[in-house]
Amino acid sequence: MPEHEQPRYALRVTFEYEGAQVRMISRQRVEMTSLPSHARDGYERHVGFWYELRDATNKTVYRRVIHNPIQADYEVFSSEGSVARRPIANPRGTFEIVVPELTGAPHLVLYGTPHPPTVRVGSPSAEAARPFVPRVGTEPAREIARFNLLEGLP
Amino acid sequence: MSTFDGMILGVTKIVDHGRDTKRWNLAILGDGYQAGELTSYAGDAQELANCLQTTPPFDTLWPAINVHRVDVSSTDSGADDPASCPGGSGATASTYFDATFCSDQQVQRLLTVNAVTARNVATAQVPQVNMTIVIVNSAIYGGSGGQVAVFSKAPGADEIAIHEMGHTAFGLADEYSCFAGCSSGETGHDSYTGGEPAQPNVTANGDPATIKWAGADRGRHGRTHHL
Numbered sequence: 001m002p003e004h005e006q007p008r009y010a011l012r013v014t015f016e017y018e019g020a021q022v023r024m025i026s027r028q029r030v031e032m033t034s035l036p037s038h039a040r041d042g043y044e045r046h047v048g049f050w051y052e053l054r055d056a057t058n059k060t061v062y063r064r065v066i067h068n069p070i071q072a073d074y075e076v077f078s079s080e081g082s083v084a085r086r087p088i089a090n091p092r093g094t095f096e097i098v099v100p101e102l103t104g105a106p107h108l109v110l111y112g113t114p115h116p117p118t119v120r121v122g123s124p125s126a127e128a129a130r131p132f133v134p135r136v137g138t139e140p141a142r143e144i145a146r147f148n149l150l151e152g153l154p
Numbered sequence: 155m156s157t158f159d160g161m162i163l164g165v166t167k168i169v170d171h172g173r174d175t176k177r178w179n180l181a182i183l184g185d186g187y188q189a190g191e192l193t194s195y196a197g198d199a200q201e202l203a204n205c206l207q208t209t210p211p212f213d214t215l216w217p218a219i220n221v222h223r224v225d226v227s228s229t230d231s232g233a234d235d236p237a238s239c240p241g242g243s244g245a246t247a248s249t250y251f252d253a254t255f256c257s258d259q260q261v262q263r264l265l266t267v268n269a270v271t272a273r274n275v276a277t278a279q280v281p282q283v284n285m286t287i288v289i290v291n292s293a294i295y296g297g298s299g300g301q302v303a304v305f306s307k308a309p310g311a312d313e314i315a316i317h318e319m320g321h322t323a324f325g326l327a328d329e330y331s332c333f334a335g336c337s338s339g340e341t342g343h344d345s346y347t348g349g350e351p352a353q354p355n356v357t358a359n360g361d362p363a364t365i366k367w368a369g370a371d372r373g374r375h376g377r378t379h380h381l
Binding site: 012030035043045079082088141 | 176178179257261266270277282284295297298301310311321326327330343349350352353
């Protein structure tokens, strides 16, 4: 988003996901401040999850890195302060993002690093014998969905 | 157990730093509080707000944050605590957001709610909401993360809310020592071979001179780790 442009309105966009499939289910126009854009260049082959607004020439005009909202596991906390993860058997759910309402940037693109196959943690001896595989995604993020925010609007 | 098991009574802005349209808005919801327990809920919500106010980095960002307490009563007090789960008492509670311990049928402290209902209520009551947190009226330790953070009233459980706000408010990555718990015996948790993470607080770059937070003062705001 250009530094001088601070749109008065934003769109709250809600998605539904099942596995790696993501579907936009609603858009709501809200008068609210959007968070500033993260870097719009220099992130080639980065790992993680972010969304971008693109203009008609496919140029990125807004980009926001977020914690991956497609949950492959639950974070389980202990009273001692440690955190462990419990895999979700069939990841499905909804999530929402807020994007600035930018004139001329109707394309919303979601990027994400795929979750690796779920490997349940076994006993310590089983773990020691298990070949190493990453438990978090380590591949560069790739486009997972693209939407036209103007589509379907009156 | 559903939205028939209670009602929404209203919303109160408990931290007001200005117009919601110009602030980052946190909505706090309560589950498993009967109508007669809403005074206790108000105290719990205020306690969370006070905790955030003194916790880096929220302390320095405090003027940019509004906090809203959404009052929701439930038919019953508490949350479901299935007996089929190790440690579970077998208690059942009819609550508005259907709070349940042992959501994965294995770990009691995994406490979740109906996140869709929670988010819908938060959005309806606080249209500019940026994050939703649910306090569950139970003394049993529990909580969970995700776009809707959940925690119980047990001592220390509010750390869950702070942890999740790090993800949602700042897009921070986890800085766990282990993935499945350090007593699990897991392997491979101390090495990373992938590309540069997009999140601002982790990196694959071990060179302090070129690391992405080189020169930044992170002393007050959090630990500096690489994967």
